[in-house]
Amino acid sequence: MLIILFLSLLVSSVVGTEKDSALPRLSDTKAVEAFIDSAEVVVIGFLEGEESHGYQELVAAAKRVDSVSFAIVTEKEVWADYSLSSGTITLFRKADNHQENLSLDDAKKVETDGLVNFITINEVRYITEYNQVTAVGLFNSGVKVHLLLFANRESKEYTKLKERLAALAPQFTSKLLFVLINGAVKSNSRSLGYFGLKSKDLPRVGLYDGDSDMKWLLPEGKISTERVQEFCQSFLRGELKVSSQHGLPKMSHCCW
Numbered sequence: 001m002l003i004i005l006f007l008s009l010l011v012s013s014v015v016g017t018e019k020d021s022a023l024p025r026l027s028d029t030k031a032v033e034a035f036i037d038s039a040e041v042v043v044i045g046f047l048e049g050e051e052s053h054g055y056q057e058l059v060a061a062a063k064r065v066d067s068v069s070f071a072i073v074t075e076k077e078v079w080a081d082y083s084l085s086s087g088t089i090t091l092f093r094k095a096d097n098h099q100e101n102l103s104l105d106d107a108k109k110v111e112t113d114g115l116v117n118f119i120t121i122n123e124v125r126y127i128t129e130y131n132q133v134t135a136v137g138l139f140n141s142g143v144k145v146h147l148l149l150f151a152n153r154e155s156k157e158y159t160k161l162k163e164r165l166a167a168l169a170p171q172f173t174s175k176l177l178f179v180l181i182n183g184a185v186k187s188n189s190r191s192l193g194y195f196g197l198k199s200k201d202l203p204r205v206g207l208y209d210g211d212s213d214m215k216w217l218l219p220e221g222k223i224s225t226e227r228v229q230e231f232c233q234s235f236l237r238g239e240l241k242v243s244s245q246h247g248l249p250k251m252s253h254c255c256w
């Protein structure tokens with residue numbers, strides 16, 4: 001009797017774990033919209049079912065990327081609302097209102113590592129920490145203007161400044177991307193150099209326009225929500241003067 005009880009506990013706990021690892025299913029467009037709206041970045045597998053090509057890899061990727069929520073949609077009528085007709089893994093993000101698709105028909109073999117790369121590269125947020133991986137997603141975005149916060153991670157104000165600017169970013173959706181550059185990392189010194197900055201000068205705020213390849217620095221002083229907001233709005237109104245670029249080093253054409 002005891003053994004049977006023990007066995008059934010064992011079985012139900014196994015079933016329990018399997019259930020935990022299944023991705024939530026969204027059954028209609030309303031549910032999909034709510035899910036997309038629930039986070040800055042979400043990933044949805046438009047897959048016929050749990051047996052589909054790519055499903056197991058998506059589950060495995062979901063376990064490795066904690067910062068993103070995952071779900072699947074099996075109803076084809078719902079796929080049509082996203083102009084998708086075949087198996088696709090799609091990343092939706094708010095910062096630039098973007099839908100990045102990974103078609104599974106084009107991919108002969110779906111690998112978990114490849115999926116994790118696809119997600120981490122495209123994980124552009126209201127404020128994205130710059131590194132070799134996120135650089136790809138940032139520079140692939142249709143939004144070519146970057147508001148740059150240069151700050152040293154060890155500094156007291158780092159988290160506060162990051163949160164302050166992340167809170168400001170939503171009002172500039174699809175116009176500017178907010179990027180955080182950790183000045184304490186050696187490989188970022190080049191980016192600082194484009195703005196004539198050294199690690200000891202931080203925190204500072206800059207703005208880079210990839211279309212005109214022009215850049216500006218917010219004058220020294222408190223990095224308040226109001227000042228950064230005004231800086232961004234001045235840029236959008238075309239009011240940042242060309243002359244404010246004087247004295248800044250020439251930038252390479254691809255990136256800052």
Ligand SMILES: *[C@@H]1O[C@H](CO)[C@@H](O)[C@H](O)[C@H]1NC(C)=O
Pocket residue numbers: 082083084099100101
């Ligand atoms: C992803 O697919 C949808 C539907 O076809 C399309 O509207 C969207 O532009 C695609 N995204 C990219 C980045 O191509």
